Amino acid sequence: MAAAVRIAERVLSARAGITVTLADPVDLGGSGRTEVVRVRAPQNPISQDRSLVIKVLPSSDDLPGAAQTRESAAGRAYDDLSFARELASYKYATALPIASRPGPHLIAYDAAERVIVLSDLGTGRSMTDLLGSADRSATEHAVSAWGQALGRMHAATLGGEGDFAALLRQNSGRDTTDVLAHQARSAVDVCGQVFDEYLSSAAPQVIVDLLDEACALFTDGDHRAFSPSDVGPENIMINADGVQFMDYEWGGFRDPSLDVAYALVTLGPHLSSARAVDRGNLEAALIEAWRSEVRAIWPALQRDAELHRRVLTARAIWVWLSTVWMLPVETPGTGESATDAAATADQLAEETMSHGLALHTTSARQVVGRWRDLREAAILAGRADVAAHADDVAGALESAWLR
Numbered sequence: 001m002a003a004a005v006r007i008a009e010r011v012l013s014a015r016a017g018i019t020v021t022l023a024d025p026v027d028l029g030g031s032g033r034t035e036v037v038r039v040r041a042p043q044n045p046i047s048q049d050r051s052l053v054i055k056v057l058p059s060s061d062d063l064p065g066a067a068q069t070r071e072s073a074a075g076r077a078y079d080d081l082s083f084a085r086e087l088a089s090y091k092y093a094t095a096l097p098i099a100s101r102p103g104p105h106l107i108a109y110d111a112a113e114r115v116i117v118l119s120d121l122g123t124g125r126s127m128t129d130l131l132g133s134a135d136r137s138a139t140e141h142a143v144s145a146w147g148q149a150l151g152r153m154h155a156a157t158l159g160g161e162g163d164f165a166a167l168l169r170q171n172s173g174r175d176t177t178d179v180l181a182h183q184a185r186s187a188v189d190v191c192g193q194v195f196d197e198y199l200s201s202a203a204p205q206v207i208v209d210l211l212d213e214a215c216a217l218f219t220d221g222d223h224r225a226f227s228p229s230d231v232g233p234e235n236i237m238i239n240a241d242g243v244q245f246m247d248y249e250w251g252g253f254r255d256p257s258l259d260v261a262y263a264l265v266t267l268g269p270h271l272s273s274a275r276a277v278d279r280g281n282l283e284a285a286l287i288e289a290w291r292s293e294v295r296a297i298w299p300a301l302q303r304d305a306e307l308h309r310r311v312l313t314a315r316a317i318w319v320w321l322s323t324v325w326m327l328p329v330e331t332p333g334t335g336e337s338a339t340d341a342a343a344t345a346d347q348l349a350e351e352t353m354s355h356g357l358a359l360h361t362t363s364a365r366q367v368v369g370r371w372r373d374l375r376e377a378a379i380l381a382g383r384a385d386v387a388a389h390a391d392d393v394a395g396a397l398e399s400a401w402l403r
Contacts, residue, residue, distance in 0.1 A: 001027050004037045008054040008117050011110045016045040028053070034249075038120060047107055051120035056113070057083050082249070083114045084172035089251030090116060092157075092164045092226060100156030102149065102228060103245040111171065121246065124239030131233055131270035139275050140285060142238060146263060147286035149243035150231065151293025154256040157226035158297055161253040164226065178252050180229060181218035184317050186331035187324040188215055198327055199396045204389045207316075214317035217255035223298055224253045231259045232266035232358020249356075256298075260290050261314035265322070266358040268373070269366055280376070287311060308381035315377050316386075319370045322359050323397075326367055364401035368394050 005025050012020040022039040030036040037054045044050060057079060087109055094105040104118040130142035188211045195203040228235070229250040237244050264283050271279060291301050300306045324331065361367065371394035378387035 001025050001035070001037050004035050004054050004056045004115070005039060007056060007110070007113050007115045008037075008039070008052070008108075011108050011113065011115055011117060012041075012044075012046060014110075015108050018045060020045065022052070030055070047119070049107065049119050051122070052107060053104065053118045053120050055116045055118065057086075057115075079114060080172055081177070083111065084168060085251065086249045087111065087116060087171050088164060088167035089226075089228065089248035090118065091167050092160070093228075093248060093251075095163075096156055100152050102153045102226075102243075103248065121237065121244050122239055124237040124244070127233035127236035127238065127243075128270045130238065131267060131275070132272045134272055134274055136275065136278070139271075139278075140282065143267070143282045143286050144289040145238060145243050146236065147260070147289030148293055149245075150256070150259050150263065151290040153227075153245075154223075154225035154259070154290075155294050155297055157253075158223060160226060161224055164253055178218060178254075179250055181215075181254070183331070184218060184321055185215050187321050188212065188317075189332050190324065190329050191320075194324060194327060194329060197329075198400070199393060201392075201396075206385045207389050210313060210316050210386060211320055214313045214320075217258050217314055217317070219254075221255045223256060225256045227251060227254055227256075227259050230357050230359075231262050233263075233270050234358045255310075255314070256290075256294065257310040257314040258317070260287060261311055262318055262359065264311070264377075265315060265318045265370055265373070268369065269361075269363075305382065308377070309383075312374075312377045312381040312383060312386070315374055318359055319367075319374050322361060322370060323367055323393075325360060326362070326364065364397070368398045368402065371397065 002025070005022050009020055009022050012022075020041065020043070022041055024040040026038040028036040028038055035054075035056045037056075039052050039054060041050055041052050044052075087106075090104075090106040090109075093101055093103065096102075104121055106116065106118060108117040109115060125142075127142060127146065130138055133139050188208075191208055191211060192203045195201055228245045228248045229252060230247065231245060235245060235247050237246060263286060267282070267286075268276070268279060271282075275282070287307065291307060295302055301310070371390050375387045375390040375394065378384070378390055
């Protein structure tokens with residue numbers, strides 16, 4: 001923690017042209033890959049902020065598991081890849097109007113030290129706490145605010161992908177991989193294997209087609225907008241300024257329906273028993289709150305059928321990805337030897353980032369529940385064929401894991 005503070009003092013002093021001293025450091029934990037420290041800045045010549053948050057990304061030597069055995073060049077490339085994408089995300093978001101900014105703003109950074117200094121979001125209530133609250137109105141308000149915040153962010157960043165790509169190239173010298181998009185594609189590529197080995201049937205073509213369509217949401221479309229990437233409840237707090245997304249690691253541009261579906265898939269486990277019975281209404285409220293913010297730029301979503309079709313498609317990829325993560329399946333790329341440091345860095349990112357996501361779970365019951373929820377979403381979207389297959393998968397997994 002002391003080292004992080006010293007690095008931040010050097011970075012801030014270099015930018016300000018005078019010595020900046022930080023005080024009262026508090027360890028905020030971080031994701032396991034990062035050290036996060038809150039500090040007080042008694043005199044801050046750079047901004048009006050008197051409380052700052054320091055994020056320091058560790059060296060490749062600190063990466064867990066298989067990553068520790070990789071070549072040092074690949075490790076350095078991994079560090080560069082991770083830092084470049086997170087820094088580009090903070091730079092991009094900081095340039096947005098305050099009302100549309102999804103979280104903290106960037107104060108200073110140093111790429112060589114891999115340190116980022118951010119504004120402090122202060123105190124508030126976590127989304128997980130609000131979802132688990134016995135106060136029905138508090139939960140309903142939080143979920144609607146969540147949807148509105150996503151919609152405002154998407155509406156404000158539509159068409160900004162070129163600017164974000166320029167920031168990525170500026171920080172890394174190349175267009176870095178969208179790791180989550182690649183993981184989704186890899187998971188879909190083993191669809192036949194998963195059905196054959198674990199579900200005792202051939203992969204239904206309707207499911208294969210739906211997952212292929214969902215993968216395209218990461219790379220194609222006319223309504224691509226910025227996402228912090230992990231918009232699950234563990235990464236959200238609500239303070240006096242509203243909903244705040246606290247971490248932009250692996251941020252990028254994709255179809256906004258992916259964020260909405262991600263929220264729907266990840267909110268359930270955090271609901272109190274009293275609120276769990278209201279889940280359908282809460283999901284509907286989140287979707288409607290999001291639609292209210294984006295309908296002006298996405299007129300097709302005024303049609304309920306199109307809205308529910310989009311959400312179903314996006315939801316399918318998150319359910320499928322979390323299922324594959326639960327199985328001992330080797331997806332394309334994980335067992336191969338990369339030919340250069342950059343390629344190996346992309347591979348390392350895939351192997352290490354998923355475990356920190358709200359989507360990731362080791363609970364068989366949660367995965368089975370996600371398939372049951374997908375069935376309900378398919379019924380709502382008028383896709384009885386998808387609903388039937390989702391029910392079959394849920395039953396097969398339940399028999400294999402929970403009986």
